[in-house]
Amino acid sequence: MNGSDRKASTFYVLAFYIFLLAVWQSLYSFGAVPEYLFPSPLQVARRLWELGNEGRLWPSIQATLLRMAAGFVAAGLIGLLIGVLMGMSKLVNRCLGSLFLGLQTLPTAAWVPVSLLLFGLQEKGIYFVILMSATPAIAIATSDGIIRIPPIFIRAAKTLGTSKLAMPMTVILPAALPSIVTGLKLGWTLGWHGAVSAELIKSDVGLGFLLSMGRELNDASQVLGIMLVTILVGLLLDRFGFGVVERRIRRRWGLETQE
Amino acid sequence: MNESKASASDKTGDDKNEALLKLTDVSKTFESTTQQVEALQPINLEVNKGEFVVFFGPSGCGKSTLLNMIAGFEAPTGGRILLEGQPVTKPGPDRLMLFQEHALFPWLNVIDNVLYGLRRQRGFRFKRKARRQRARELLEMMHMSEFEKSAIHELSGGMKQRAALARALAPDPKVLLIDEPFPALDALVRAKLYGELQEILVRTHKTILSVTHDPNEAACLGDRVFVFTGRPGQIKAEIPVTLPRPREISDPELAKFSSAIMAELGEGQKL
Numbered sequence: 197m198n199g200s201d202r203k204a205s206t207f208y209v210l211a212f213y214i215f216l217l218a219v220w221q222s223l224y225s226f227g228a229v230p231e232y233l234f235p236s237p238l239q240v241a242r243r244l245w246e247l248g249n250e251g252r253l254w255p256s257i258q259a260t261l262l263r264m265a266a267g268f269v270a271a272g273l274i275g276l277l278i279g280v281l282m283g284m285s286k287l288v289n290r291c292l293g294s295l296f297l298g299l300q301t302l303p304t305a306a307w308v309p310v311s312l313l314l315f316g317l318q319e320k321g322i323y324f325v326i327l328m329s330a331t332p333a334i335a336i337a338t339s340d341g342i343i344r345i346p347p348i349f350i351r352a353a354k355t356l357g358t359s360k361l362a363m364p365m366t367v368i369l370p371a372a373l374p375s376i377v378t379g380l381k382l383g384w385t386l387g388w389h390g391a392v393s394a395e396l397i398k399s400d401v402g403l404g405f406l407l408s409m410g411r412e413l414n415d416a417s418q419v420l421g422i423m424l425v426t427i428l429v430g431l432l433l434d435r436f437g438f439g440v441v442e443r444r445i446r447r448r449w450g451l452e453t454q455e
Numbered sequence: 456m457n458e459s460k461a462s463a464s465d466k467t468g469d470d471k472n473e474a475l476l477k478l479t480d481v482s483k484t485f486e487s488t489t490q491q492v493e494a495l496q497p498i499n500l501e502v503n504k505g506e507f508v509v510f511f512g513p514s515g516c517g518k519s520t521l522l523n524m525i526a527g528f529e530a531p532t533g534g535r536i537l538l539e540g541q542p543v544t545k546p547g548p549d550r551l552m553l554f555q556e557h558a559l560f561p562w563l564n565v566i567d568n569v570l571y572g573l574r575r576q577r578g579f580r581f582k583r584k585a586r587r588q589r590a591r592e593l594l595e596m597m598h599m600s601e602f603e604k605s606a607i608h609e610l611s612g613g614m615k616q617r618a619a620l621a622r623a624l625a626p627d628p629k630v631l632l633i634d635e636p637f638p639a640l641d642a643l644v645r646a647k648l649y650g651e652l653q654e655i656l657v658r659t660h661k662t663i664l665s666v667t668h669d670p671n672e673a674a675c676l677g678d679r680v681f682v683f684t685g686r687p688g689q690i691k692a693e694i695p696v697t698l699p700r701p702r703e704i705s706d707p708e709l710a711k712f713s714s715a716i717m718a719e720l721g722e723g724q725k726l
Contacts, residue, residue, distance in 0.1 A: 212519060352558040356572040357548035357626065366571075370562040449561045450608045 235417040243417035244425065252406065257429060259401040263319075264384075264391050267326025271383055275331045275374070277435035279338025280364065283372070289339060296332040304390040308397060321393040329390030330383035337379020341372030374442075375450050381438035388430055403429075473540065474501035475662055476525070476630055480534035483497060493687035494520050497534060500681065500690070502630070505660040509677030511716055513723045517688025518666045525664065526552040526632050535538055538629060548572055551628035555581050555635045557619040563620050566590050566603040572626040588702040596658070597651070613637075613644040618671045619652070624655070633665035636672065646704050649675050653701045674712035684717040692719040 217237050223229070224236040237241075247253040278296075282289040307325045313323035345368065353367040369376070395404020403426050410418030445454040461574060473628075483495040495517035500587060502508050510518035523529045524665045525536055527546040536543040546552070559568050569590040579586045594600050597617040602610065610618065616637050625633060635644050635651065653676070665675050673680045674696050682692045696712050703709070 339647040345715040346557055348554055348558045349560065351528060351546070352554065352560070352673070354546040355548065355550075356526070356622070359575075362575075367560070370560070372561065448606055448608055 202412070227388065228329075233416055234313045234415065235420060237327025239417045240421045240424065242420040242440050244416070245408070245417070247421070249255065253425070255424065256402050256406050259399075259428070260391055263322050263402070264326060264387060267323045267391065268330060268384055268387050270323070271327045271330035271387060272380060274327070274333060275383060276338055277336040278331070279379070280341035280342065280369070282335060282367070283342025287341075287407070290423075292335070293339070298334040300336060303385055305393040307390060308394050311380055311394060312398065317398045321397070321398055322391060325390040325394040326387040332388035333386055334376075334383040338372065338376050341375025341379070341388045344373075344375070345371040374445050374451055377438065377442045377445055381434070381442060384433070384438060385430070390424060459595070463627045465566065475504045475539060476502040476664075477537045478525075478534065479522070480536070480700070481531045481534040481536055483517065483524065483529070484532045496687050496689040498690060500693075501718055502662060502664065504662055504714070505677045507655075507656055507663045507665070507676055509665050509667060509680045510683060511670065511673040511677075511680050512683030512688070513685050513720070515688075516667045516683040516685035518683045520665065522552070522632050522634055522666050522687070525630070526550050530554075548576065548626035550632060551623050551626060551627045551630075552632040553619060553623045553636075553640050554696060556606075559613040559615060559619055559622065561607045563607075564603070565599065565605050566608070568607070568618060569593055569622045569625050572622060576626045590621075590625060592620075593624055597621045602672060612640050613648065616640065616648060620652075620655070623658070624661070629662065630660055633663060634667055635668075636652065636676070649704055650701055654675065657700060670713035670716045671709065673716055674698075674709050675702050680716055682710075682716060684720065694719065 215298060220237050224231075224234060228234075244253065278427075282292050282296075304325065307328045310328075311321035311324045315324060349367055349371045349449065350363075358366060391402075392404040392407070395402040395406075396408045399405045403422055406422045407419060410416070410422060443452070478500050479494070480497040480499060482493075482497045485492045485494055496657075498521065500508075510521060512518050520529065524531050526544065527550065528545050543550065559565075560571065563571060566587075570586055573586045573708055574591060579589070587592045589601070595602050597620060599614065599617050599621060600717065602614060602618070607615065607618070637648050640648070649672070661677075665676060667676075677696050679698060680694045681694070682688050682694065683689065694712070694716055698706070698712065699710055
């Protein structure tokens with residue numbers, strides 16, 4: 197895409213969202229659904245503005261992100277380690293592969309009851325849900341990435357005198373990096389699902405907490421507003437965090453041609 | 456190049472008459488659960504220091520298998536491969552292999568790719584400056600100096616092969632093994648690289664073994680060409696190419712040698 201194309205497409209994207217807002221507003225104006233169930237965009241914006249002024253919105257975003265960061269780092273380390281073991285040993289892969297694949301299909305919210313049983317209403321429970329949601333995806337992507345390393349890289353490394361000990365750090369991990377980053381991205385998303393689900397039940401700050409508070413107060417504006425914020429934060433992180441890294445790596449590894 | 460130093464310090468190379476690489480009755484049989492396939496009948500040959508030896512033959516004649524065994528990627532079923540009197544057991548930078556695809560590491564830039572092998576080299580292990588200097592020299596020789604910081608995906612096909620060649624030469628291998636030189640390149644770029652390869656040969660006195668199914672390429676590059684025939688693979692003839700270097704791929708003199716090479720292949724051998 198060149199500059200003017202990009203400008204044109206940005207215009208269409210903006211127009212699309214304005215159109216969506218207009219549809220939303222007109223649905224509201226026609227009164228198709230009772231007002232207390234279905235607020236207008238303006239009402240949602242106002243409620244978010246109030247939450248921001250009351251000093252509740254930003255600390256909640258921060259709290260959820262901080263929990264995510266901590267849980268995700270742990271999930272990343274554990275997932276990578278298990279993934280490397282699975283990638284390098286057929287036996288480990290056969291044992292853990294199906295287990296992790298199964299765990300990955302489990303809806304992340306299913307970990308919430310387990311965490312309640314294990315940790316009650318402690319903060320630890322949220323980390324547990326994030327960890328369990330994110331780890332399988334990261335481990336599977338890592339092991340897949342390792343198994344699918346082009347053999348030519350391994351052969352080249354061997355002929356260049358790479359020892360068995362040096363192989364994982366100098367060749368195997370870097371060669372599997374594109375898939376690992378994709379796994380981390382997926383892990384982050386699943387962890388994010390898990391974090392908000394867990395916060396619904398057991399916290400006094402966080403996006404999930406604001407959601408469940410909105411429901412308890414029958415405040416549809418708050419529920420919708422927080423949902424939008426949650427989507428927006430997730431989208432921004434994907435776009436400007438993992439998305440950018442993933443694209444750069446895939447291009448560099450020759451897996452994607454330039455635009 | 457510290458070629459002269461390297462050869463002076465060769466411990467096992469004292470005996471001047473001893474060939475650098477010696478293959479004795481090297482054979483290979485592939486076994487599957489249902490059958491045995493004889494890929495290579497016993498091969499005997501010697502390669503002297505500074506020689507360019509080409510294995511020429513149709514696909515499936517075992518020439519690549521032979522190269523893989525010399526590189527140490529596969530073990531021979533019978534016979535022995537000795538490099539300077541030492542048996543070959545595993546892959547290593549003394550018998551460095553250059554692959555059909557460039558096999559450069561995309562996570563490293565050009566100079567870091569060249570440095571990769573040097574970092575593991577005895578004389579260079581703790582000498583950062585010396586490594587860098589050597590890498591720069593090699594890139595200069597390959598006319599790649601401007602691109603030392605480039606990412607691999609930014610290079611053209613020919614430049615990738617040049618970078619791969621610089622990386623292969625960096626650890627100063629005793630034998631450079633080339634599995635089909637530059638197959639993915641167009642004829643013009645290839646002709647240029649043939650010239651550069653010969654230049655390297657003259658400048659560094661490298662010993663090179665290469666595999667090809669192109670008779671022109673064999674005649675252009677080889678001091679000696681071994682003609683293989685297939686199923687089971689065996690050496691049918693050895694043809695010395697006596698033309699002076701550098702040779703041009705389009706030289707009519709060279710065509711005589713390439714037709715002689717083709718003639719040895721005989722009837723019924725499909726390329």
